[in-house]
Amino acid sequence: MKNKKNIFYKLYREFRQSGFSGILYKISEYEYFPVWLFHFSRSNIYIYEGAGVYKYNYRDKQDKYEFNLATKVDIPKILKLMGIENKAGSAPADRLNQFFDNENCFYVIKIDGEIIAYLMLYKGEYKLTRDDYKSINLNISLDNNVMFFGYGFIEPKYRMRGLFPYMMNYAMSHNDGAIFVTDIADLNKHSHKSHIKLGFRTIYSLVAARFFSKKLIFWKLYGERSISLANEAEVFMSKEPSGDAVFIKKLPDLSIYPSRKSLNYR
Known part of the structure; x- marks a missing residue:
């Protein structure tokens, strides 16, 4: 009781x-309730609108930070930082291999050869997931000049040293001319403030919901007003890279157009 x-x-x-x-x-x-029966989550989509690349220097000058673009050779060290055992054929290892095969950008910070932070930057396609890639996924197809910031992580003992904005600056400065977007959970207020400070702006919220049904629904909110509803949500359950997707384009006014096969952001 x-x-x-x-x-x-x-x-x-x-x-x-x-x-x-x-x-x-x-x-x-x-x-x-089981996630396959009930789910409700909301995240915010941000776009970078800063006046040029954010100029920032990390505060801790004592440690020798080394900024690099990682390769497949670094996968074991990346998995170690993630706290995941490096097993051939494991889902995390396979996803990292696929990430590099798709020519995405994986930025790392090293100290004495050990990775202490990373930041993932996608191009071409990004899979937004709400349950670690199990079933609540949404494929996002990106224009050639659009890049999507995915997961990032800093080892706890190196946090609060200004490394996050410096790492973002490093990634953006090495992709000059690109349009940067990202997705942040609605409850992650600290990350929201950090991105706003960097020059990102919220353009809309994306809700994923399943109410005692096998059908998963995604819809877009702007403020508290629902712009439109995707009621053919099983389309977004596709696990294939070639599956239906959301197209993000940079135009003055972003709106959503649901259809049977896709959602188009214009």
């Missing part, structure tokens, strides 16, 4: 703070 009271209290508190959507977030986060 006590556990039930705690659950209801948490949901009530979330309702007071974030409204009905907050309750849906918590139900999904705590997995009160």
Whole structure:
């Protein structure tokens, strides 16, 4: 009975703070129902609109940081930093191999040859996932001049030294002329503030939802107003790189046009 009271209290508190959507977030986060039956998550899509590349120097001058573009040779060290055992044929190792095969950019910071931070930058295609690539995925197809910032990580003991903006600066300065976009979970307020400071702007929110159904729905929100709904969401369940995708283009006004086969961002 006590556990039930705690659950209801948490949901009530979330309702007071974030409204009905907050309750849906918590139900999904705590997995009160299996993810294949119920899911609700929201992230924000950002675009870089800074006046040129952000000029920033890391504060810690004592350590000898080495900035590099990683290759397949670095995969074992990358997996070590991720806390994942390096096994041939494992899903994380396969995804990294595919990442490099697709000629994406994997930036790393090294100290004495050891990787202490990384930042992934995609071109051509990006797979947005809400459950570690299991079933809640959305393929995003990018124009030739668009690059998508994916996962980034800094070893805990090297955080709060200004490395994140410096690493972003390093990546953007080595891809001059590109349009940079990224996706950040709605609850990650710290990352939101960091990207705003860098010169990124929120252009819309993307919600993924499954309400006691096998069908997964993605839809776009601008502010609190729903622009449109993709009700053919099983299209986005494709795990093939050639599957239907979302197309992001840089135009003055971004809007969404759902169709049977794809969502087009213009």
